[in-house]
Each structure stands twice: as C-alpha cells, then as structure tokens.
Amino acid sequence: MTWNKILCNHKELQLFGTLNGGQSFRWTHHKEEDEWRGVFSKTAWRLKQTDDCLQYQVMGSIIDNPSDSKCKSMLQDYFRLSFNLGTYYHEWSEKDELFKSACQQFYGIRMLCQDPVENLFSFICSQNNHISRISSMVDKLCEHYGEKICFFDDYVYYSFPDVEKLAKPEVEAKLRELGFGYRAKFIQKSAAQIVEWGGKEWFKGLQDMKYKDARQELMKLFGIGPKVADCICLMSLNHLEAVPVDTHVYQIAAQNYLPHLRGKKNVTEKMYIEIGDYFRNMYGDLAGWAHTVLFCADLKKFQKKENDDCDAPKQKKKRKK
Template sequence: MTKHALLSSEAKLWRSLACAKSELRLDLTLACGQSFRWRETAEGHWTGVMGGRVWTLTQTDDALWYYVYKKQDGLEGSERKRKASISPVEENKSKKRLKAVKDEGEPADATVQDCDVEEKLLRGYFQLDVKLGDLYSDWGAADPHFKRIADIFTGVRMLRQEPTECLFSFICTSNNHISRIQGMVERLCEALGSPLCQLDQASYYDFPSLSSLADGSVETRLRDLGFGYRARFLQQSAKQIIDVYGIQWLESLRSVPYPQARNALRTLPGVGTKVADCVCLMSLDKAEAVPIDTHVWQIAKRDYQYSAGSGQKSITDKLHRDLGDFFRALWGPYAGWAQSVLFCADLKKFQKFKQSPVKQLKNEEENEDKQPEMFIKSEKMS
C-alpha cells in the first residue's frame, strides 16, 4: 500500500523551491479556513489535493518541499462498492471520470515538463510572486496593532484557489465551523469527484466538476450526506452557472473589477456578501476584498475601536461595505491579505503561539492530563 511521503525517509524523491518561512508558514496558511482540502498527515507534513494532483508539502527554514503522487490504477473496485446506491446514469458518469483519470497518465513522473508544470502550479497556488515581507512592513508601518501581531504570525499567505472549488466550498460554510466544513467538502469530493489515489487507507478525490454538481440528483444525495439546506444551494448554483452564465464564467470574473465580481457572485443561490468576498479574495485575484463576519467585526471593535454599527445585532450590507472600506483605507490594495493575518491570529487553535515558551509548555502538560475529556470546538464561520 502506498504511504504518505516523509521528507526524512525519501528526500531524493522530493523537489523543492526556495521559500523562507517568513514568506510562507504552511501550518498557519493551510489551517486557517481558506482551503478545506489539507490535513497534517505527519508532523510538519501537509497532504491535500490541488490542480488535480495529490501533494504532500513540508518546509525547512529556507525551502518549500513537495512530493506529488502518481494517479493510481485499480480503484474501480472500491468505487463500485462506494457508489453501489447510485443510479445507472450517475454510475456511468463516474466510470467515464475514472477512465479520464487513467487516460491522463501519471503526472508525477519526474520529467522536465512535469516538474515545470508542478512548480508553476505550486507557485501560483501560494502566489509566491507576491513579496509578503514587503507587505508586512507596509502594514506594520501603517498599523501598530498589526505590527504586534505580525511579529508572531509571520508567513500567512493568501491562496489562489481554483474558482469552482473555492465557491462551492464556501457555500458549505454557512452557519458552520471549520472542522465540520472540512468533513462536508471531503464527502462532496468523495461522492462526486474523480478518484486520484489512496494513501495509508485514506482516499483522495479531485473536486467535482460544475456539470457533476448541477446534476438533478445531487440535492437528494447531498442531503443524505448531511448537507442540509446547503445541498439545494450547491446544486442550484452549479445549474445556474451552466444554464445562464456558461462554463467559463467563474474564470472570467478574474478579469473584471472587484465590485462587479462580488455582485455577480451574489446572484447565485446561497451566496451572500461574505461568501462572495471570500471567493473574490481567495480565487478571483481581488486582493482588496475584505470578508466581514461577526468574528472580524469583533476584531474591529476590540482592537481598532471601530464604533460604526455598534448598536446593531447583525451585519448589514452597509456595515459590510463601511468596515471593508475602513480596512482598505488602513492597509491599502492588499487589505484582504492583511485581514487574513488578524483572522488567523484570533483563531483559538493558534492561541498557543502568543504564549511564552514556559506558559506554553505548562498548558501542553495540563492538556495532556485532561486529554481523555477534551473536546475541541472550532470557530464559527458565517
């Protein structure tokens, strides 16, 4: 059985590119609620799906290391068992997807062309052409509070995700928390995506295509998988994109101004202003988009004495716009990137980084004593 790769045991099979930790921290960037496809499969090793490939990533002080797995044959049997309850039409579609995977070959073969493609994918995904250190310096000069946070939370980058995956993942975030969203996205890919490989009994699937998501049977199937009312939004949004806008519509939004892209996304079922801003920021190249939810609103009130709308109980469109403008005026054209640093720093899972080494060690020892009774609650995401 193929196992998850470890840099320490098979370094000659890995490739790397120069990247300091001050420019990218995998543990922060991949676990702060931008993407829901990555898991820490060994200490400091993150495995996930990107660009139709399964990757394991890790890093040293000055390099980003990556291992790309070959697409595996012989998955048909498990697919038949997994999809035994699917209609004949859907099963036929699944077989065609599986055949397409096999016909594509194995992109992990270490040819020069493959290496170039994979390095380009990785650089684009992490937007490594953006000099994060320079942005941190600019934000810190304009904002003393940011500077204090940035000294601890370095290397939080904004991912550039594939628009379809980003949009439909964030439709799942409505009234949800990070760990549950991860499970939903995983089930969505397992139910409708193409199989890629199996590692240590964990199966990895590509994200479903728009046509798969738009199929008339999808809502019922996803409700059975625990998606609730979000099942209808997923199917109807995919159908609306295909029927009204066309298959290339989401990609085309990368080339239009931010307000136009945000308003276009809001025409889709289940897409409000916050989700639209997340998609604009994380997949459509709108670095100025600042997603606003109650979590970010609390940061603004607590750390920036932002008082507008303080008498309100919910975030209106006006408050969303005004608060976004406040942060854009403070941080500039990459305001969405800066906001992600503060959002990350405020998540409960990362509070240990703010503690002194002595206090952190004490808390870890206390947590070990309480481990059988612990229940970890993730932050709400609207």
Template structure:
C-alpha cells in the same frame, strides 16, 4: 510520485497559518518520523509538503495518465501560494508601519499567504461553510469529492479524490443524495448554484469574474443561490484575484469594533452599511491588498490560534463558526 524542493523562506510562506486558517478545507497535518507534513489536494493531484527554514520539499501524486514534470509542478505550487506575485516581507514592513496592531500580529503570524484556489471548489466549499464549523465543512467537502470527483490515488490507506466538475454537481439527483448524507439545506444551494453557473457559461463565466472589477464580480456572485456578501467576498479574495475583498463575519466585526472603529460597539447587528464601513476602513488603511491583511489579522485574533487548531482536530464545533 514526483519529488522536488525549492528555496522558500519561512517569512514568505508559513504553512501552518496558511493551510489551517480556514481558506481551504482539503489540507491535513501529519507527523511522519517526527517531521510535520501537510497533505492536501488541488489541481487534481495529491501534494505532500514539508517545510524547513528556507526550503519547501514536495511530493506529488498524480493519476496514471498525468505525467507532469517537476518544473511544471513547482510552477503550479508557486502559483497556488502566489509566491511570485507578492513579496510578503516587503508588504509586512509596509503594513506594520501603517498599523501597530498589525505590527504586533506579524511577530507570530508571518508568512500567511492567500491561496489562489480553483473557483469551483472555492465556491462550493464556502456554500458548505455557512453556519458551520471547520471539521464538519471538511467532512462535507470530502464527501463531495468522493461522491462526484475522480479518484487520484491511495496514500497511506486513504483514498484521495479530485473536486467534482460543475456538470456533476448540477445533476438533479445530487440534491437528494446530499440531503441523505447530512448536508441539510446546503444540498439545494449546491445543486441550484451549480445549475445557475452552468446556465451562465460555466467555468468561462467564472473566468470572466476575474477580469471584472471587484464590485461587479461580487454583484454577480451574489446572484447565485446560497451566496451572500460574506461568501462572495471569500470567493473574490481566495479564487478570483480580488485581493481587496474583506469578508466580514461576526469575528471580523468584533476585531473592527475593538481595535479600529469604536463606534461599532454600539451597534447590535451587521447591516449592509456597517459591512461596507468595515470593508472600506481596511481598504483605506491597507490599499489594494486589504483582504490579505484582513486574513492575517483574522488568524492572529483567534484566541492563540493553536487552541483553535486543536479544537478543529478534536471536533469541538462550538469554538468557532466559519464565515
């Protein structure tokens, strides 16, 4: 285990809203000796984070052959939270000046960051998210990891696994195993999408999507089985660096209709043109980081948010559908 800490203000990173807002499904909140901890898996390591007013304390559990030093691990974590890319305090001031609704939301939902996730995990997590609720998505993602990932460690009597590699998910036998373990139609989507990505060049193809402009990257993602506009935008935003992507689900549509585009209230469905209208509205309002502000507004409008968090922990699926 490696231990380190570094300076990080709450206004630059709020773990609660960032890790429990539906971006990643591999983080859990624990209370140890009265202290809130967040335990999660990324980059084939288990991370335990504790936050104080201006300090982030970190414990990192690695496999025996992995002996990365503290300074390297800190850099991985900083990149994951994009701490050196975006100064949130400055941007919050800018966004608040443009939008009174954002200014009100920012009072409680400060320090919400877009995670820079691994594209493979991000893609297959959000394929699992369709027509689903957070606790079940989390269960599916953990099953994928335990079935096809590599074991990292045991911690507090829990086994932790890395997320599977593309080739492991592309194996023809995967679909049947996932179907028998509660994945339903998503089993086929996962296997087919993995096979399609491998045929296009695998992780090299995914890296190329980061270098494309947002529109082209989204078009390429939509060619994959099981990925429509909303999921493609989630992937663009959360793992490909296209921070202007706006995932529009029913909840975001309701926010736009109520607060920003009143004419939408007369519409009954989210058509392709309405989807684009909502995205363009926020991009025109906020600029190239519109997807970041969308995430903050999304969290702020989730019926007190803490109630949603409790629902997720208590496995009450009817409260919120994932995008």
C-alpha cells in the same frame, strides 16, 4: 520517494497558518512526519518546509504525468510566491500597530490562489458551520462526485467535482441524505446557474471585472451572500481588496478600529460595507490579504499553538480502498 524543493524562506511562507486558517478545507497535518497532505488542481500533495525551502511530493494526479517544472509552477501559483510578502508586511506594519504586533507570530501567511469552483462550493458548506464539519462535507462532495486520484497510506484522495456533476437535479436529494441540510439546495441550484452561464468561462469573466462588479455577479447565485461572494473574490478571482466580514472580523474592527460599532447584535449591510472600506483605505489593494493575517491572529485555535493538540486539523480516519 525523493522530496523536491522550491527555495522559499520560512518567513515568506508559513504552512501552518496558511493551510490551517480557514481558506481551504482539504489539508491535513500529519504530526509524526511533520508534513501536510492535501489536494488541489486534481493532484494529491505532501508538503513540508525547512528554514529556506518548501519541500513537496506528488502522491498522485489526474493530470497526465505532471513534470517537475509543472508541479513547481502549480505550487508557486497556489501560494502566490511571486509576491514578496516581507515587503507588504513592512508596509502594513507601518500603517497599523495591531498588524505590526500580529505579524510577529503570523509571518508568512499566504493568500491561496484556489480554483473558483472548489472555493465557492466549499464556502457554501461553511455557512453557519465549523471547520471540522465543513471539511467533512467537502470530503463527501469529493468522494461522491469527484474522481479518484490515488490511494496513499491507507487513504483515498479524490479531486473536487466538476461543476457539471453538482448541477444535476438529483444531487440535492443525495446531499440532503448525506447531511448537508439546506446547503444541498444551495449547491445544486447555484451549480446549475453556473453551468447555464458558461461554467469556468463565466468565472474567467469575473476575474476581468472590477471587484465590486464581480461581487455583485456572484451574489446572483442561489444562496450566495456578501461574505461568501467576498471569499470567492479574494481567494479565487484575484480581487485581493475583497474583505469578507464575519463575526471574527466584525469583532476585530469594533474593538480596534471602529468603536462606534461595538455591541451590535448583527452586522448590517451598511456596517459590512463600512468595515470593508475601512480596511481597504488602510491597507490598499491587498486589504483582503492583510485582513487575513489579523483573522488568523484572532482564531482561538492559534492562541496556544505551542501547547495544545488543537493546533492543526485532526488526522482523517483511514479509509479503506
């Protein structure tokens, strides 16, 4: 199968940091082939890169016969390749010495443009959880409620389920059976709310709102707090000033920018807003993107990338037809 190409310097897109940094949980690195395999837009992809281009193949798709131009457009949108990242990195480095240091290794970190339904329910799974278990839960959602896309290299790829399927009353009990715990109720209840409010059209309305208004609307969903709401705003709704604040981001802020916050046991609502506003004042309209680079630099799994086997998600176990 031929590899298609999109011209893109590796300094403008780093697949490792972008696909392995906790934005999406549907990508797996295959070391022997030095490629990434994953799913977005109901299409299963193989990706790899050289110094000057992004290479891709479509393993399968529910979309009827996606043309090469359509696939290229999908990838350009997904990685937001219309943004000249080098320009922004230069601007952020001028404003912040910590960023200037971090970006030497964490160049080309892209803010993925994800489907809001998949993004929201993936981050419900992320609450009080670690990445391998989050990935497992997302896989279960897809396997039980998504559509089969294709069978490739002894593995079945599924699309992320439509919100209507997750809204059915019996979903909560099934997800509890599958090990989702309290998140099962959050998923079913919030899915039902989204369907009641208009489904995907409701999400489109959030894109047209101001950031803080969209965030407030998201927090009306069952089980959605400030951090998950900010993740959705940032990664799916084009509100790139949104700054999700978790323990990593709190530590970064307290140690490097806001020393009066050091030693706090919990991130209060007031602290959450203060940290987000600080980054927005420093970085501007793309504060959430800039903070993501610092977030990647802070993750322990990236600290020994060159020497450790933990530098990417473990390959998923092969699944029979």
